[in-house]
Amino acid sequence: MHQSADKIDQISAENKQGWPVALIVIVIIACLGILFFSLGIGDGYFPTAEYHIRVLSTEGQPIPGARMSVQPKNANDEALGYPFDNYTEKNTLISDSQGQIIVQHLFRGFEFGGPVTLLSLFLGSDIPVYICEITATGYKNAHFNTNQLFRRASAGDSPDGQISVPIDSEQVILNIYDFVVTLEHK
Secondary structure (H helix, E strand, O other), X not given: OHHHHXXXXXXXXXXXXXXXXXXXXXXXXXXXXXXXXXXXXXXXOOOOEEEEEEEEEOOOOEOOOOEEEEEEOXXXXXXXXXXXXXXXXXXXXXXXXXXXXXXXXXXXXXXXXXXXXXXXXXXXXXXXXXXXXXXXXXXXXEEEEHHHHHHHHHXXXXXXXXXXXXXXXXXXXXXXXXXXXXXXEO
């Protein structure tokens, strides 16, 4: 009878030692569930506007002939036709004599989306990111992403102007947002 009681005490002691580990595992699983629990679906789109990218030297002089290319953040292909509607062929975004490159993004409905979780609220959403590169002879390349370019329009800032453009046989008014890129000499 004495051995049975000792055996029960031993099993009871072993079970007590396992409780802290089990409790930690349960808490971790609960926290992960909360972080990844879907709060709903978040749909979005890039702001419709015309963006005037001014390419300047560090002295503030316009750089004509600078080229802009656009690529998805984690890819090597050029992003032709999206996110900029007027970028449909490589090597067509070239600054004019005033150092200006003009790109447009036109509304086409929801463009991206997915589940919104607490984790995405803290770490940021899954908005696609495109990297824009500006190159010019005699200058170091400059990079910026579309989130930087779209920031003012997304925030509802006052535009720098407006322009009327023909789209599908009707005139549409687009807000204009200026964006400056400064290139350093090599």
